[in-house]
Amino acid sequence: MTVSDFQRVLTVSVKEIKDNLRDRQTVFYALLFGPLLMPLLIAGSLIGSMKQLTINFDQVTELPVINHASAPNLVQFLRSHNIDVVDAPEDYRTQLRDGDIQLVLEIKENYAGNLRRALPAPLTLYLNESDRDSSRAARRINALLSRYGQTLTQLRMQVRGLDPTVFSSVAITETDISAEGASGQILASLLPFLYIISMVMGGFYLAIDTTAGERERLSLEPLLSLPIQRWQLLLGKYLATLLFVGMSLVLTALAIFLLFRFFPSETLDSLLRFDGLAIGHALLLASPLAFFITGLLITVATLTRSTKEAQTWLGLLMVIPMAPFFILQFVSIKSAAVIMAIPMLSQYKLLEKVARNDPIDNLHVVLSVGGTLMGALLLLLVAMRLYQQDRMLR
């Protein structure tokens, strides 16, 4: 390729970029929706729901208690477990229903008396089941209260000369290994998922506009009569789309980085690595995909005659980058060498490993990069071949 050949390719690229930057739809999807809004929506809601499900026993919270003066020991116990007891408001029922307060504990009048006589001491916990925060707070208080109750029971038995363990016929230990493991897996594959989807989004409209759009508005015919080779024309369009795809990738990395910077999640940190280094590493591993995704978008869009047709086909094609995400949720695929040469799937596996801080095999990286770039080249050659055909003008 000579200098003037390259200049022509560049001329096409620059024109397509300038042209599409004036299209609000393209700019919105490529630079705003894919890389910024989507990670916020998907990762944000996932982290949010994880935070809602997990109870943080270290967090200091206030608990409105009715008649707390008659249970100083209980108040002391709660305080030592990061619960500050406060006076309950008069209209606590309304406030509970409205969600202004999450929980109210009532210490009944006969609490102290019953305690002294070694009878069950009555406590009432008011909560709002329809409010998720309320039930979560209730779970925490319930756990604490039953611990307090157990201690009292043991003391009562010991006072009467009984071994408390006699009354514990079974000892149940609950160890939840699934919940954290499952959400960790989803979040680990979220990283490649977000990268890939935003790259597809980023190039989507540009690929369509530069190929099918050019045919639809009938500007291809005069363009092909100019002293420029058709492959140069296609390469120019490819590079313009690649720039948008690449920008989407980088912006997504930035968005994910900022997301975890501003909304740190301790539960997540114990499972996955989402620091700048991990995100940067993932970005590098995902970057060959930019070439492949651009090739895929351009080739499919070239096959179609109108933007509408292209949107339909590329819309269906969106399933492909999503497929590994869903497949990997159900089937565990071993990181065999063959798998690592498959574009998209290999990036899923590699990026998951980055997120989980697992060691990465260099051979796998080489296979992933090589396989993906080969695929990209193949797609580009197919598109160039398509451009040589008469059917481009029909």
Add this chain to the structure above:
Amino acid sequence: MITAERLGKSFKARQSAQSVKAIDAVTFHAADGQVTGLLGPNGAGKSTTLRILATLMKPDTGRAVIDGFDAMADPLAVRRSIGFMPHEAGIYPRLTARENIQYYANLCAVPKATAKLRITELIDMLDMGAFIDRQATGFSQGQKTKVALARALVHQPQTLMLDEPTNGLDVIATRGLRDIIRKLAAQGHCVLFSSHIMQEVAALCDHIAIIAHGTIVMADTVDGIRQQTGSQDLEDAFVVATGGVV
């Protein structure tokens, strides 16, 4: 200068496996300094012929030579020498008129200073001053045609191929376009002009090639055609030349 020799082209029909002959043995000549009209009804093969001459398609049979370059052997040399305007303007709506023209100048590797000068000339010649720096969305058909013509002329091609350029133009714009085409021919350019409108061809062309059913049925000067067909009226002559079945 254009020489078409026995050009033939078939297309595969979309629904069936059979192929349809678009043109067959199209032979004619268009000289420099003249306006040559390719006259024929819709579907006669005018656009296919022009597309082959502009090297957008390869013919199945025959050959075409434009300004001394073989369209099959050296398409890039042909493209450097021609300005082609298809019957749809096909300009970019989000670019301004000037950017549309500049884009073509860049692709034709016209040096920057030359392009600037040339665009100024074209603005003057095609009276585009009022809209040259406006985005092309919402341009009238006449404005679009002017931009498309300017694009085709920006690299100063020797040969100009225009596919039904007056399509959708009003009377004033049509007259303006005719004047420009005459001027270009007077400057020594070869202008090939396709149309299905008799009056237009008669008013403008020095030489006419009548095409019907994919083949040239008669090619001569306006007077020559009148003589050959024995009818004074060009419309009658056209009917006689095409065998009355158009």
